[in-house]
Amino acid sequence: MTLLVRQLLETIDAYLAASKTAEKTLSFRMFGDSKTIGLLRGGADITTSRLENSLCWLSENWPSGAAWPRGVRRPRAAA
Secondary structure (H helix, E strand, C coil): CCHHHHHHHHHHHHHHHHHCCCHHHHHHHHHCCCCHHHHHHCCCCCCHHHHHHHHHHHHHCCCCCCCCCCCCCCCCCCC
């Protein structure tokens, strides 16, 4: 598993804990597929554009008051 995928999963886990959203629900919202997060946990890979888009989605939909994971660069909001 690459460093960037590990950071994405760490960020996903923080979002899931703060939002109480089910993993399959979040996977569908982010990727249009309820299985993608589970596949990433199992060692699958994604393109850099999908990774960037998913981090942007998380940043734009981050739960109020929840801390963004340390060590993971947070994307800026779209202009």
